[in-house]
Amino acid sequence: MGDRLPVVSYREFVQFLENHGFKCNRQKGSHIVLTKEGIFRPIVVPEQKELSANVI
Numbered sequence: 001m002g003d004r005l006p007v008v009s010y011r012e013f014v015q016f017l018e019n020h021g022f023k024c025n026r027q028k029g030s031h032i033v034l035t036k037e038g039i040f041r042p043i044v045v046p047e048q049k050e051l052s053a054n055v056i
Contacts, residue, residue: 007050007051008050009049009051010049013045014032017034018034020036022034022035022036023035023036030046031045032044
């Protein structure tokens with residue numbers, strides 16, 4: 001149980017997704033919506049200083 005996921009900022013997570021082919025489709029309030037061709041459901045990332053595993 002000692003294997004914990006690292007805590008990352010929303011910017012790091014968005015950059016990770018963009019490096020894997022996702023594009024920022026839109027931003028509504030404090031949520032960034034990313035999409036990728038061939039992926040049906042968009043990924044919504046909240047603008048938070050730290051993202052925990054339950055958000056991702």
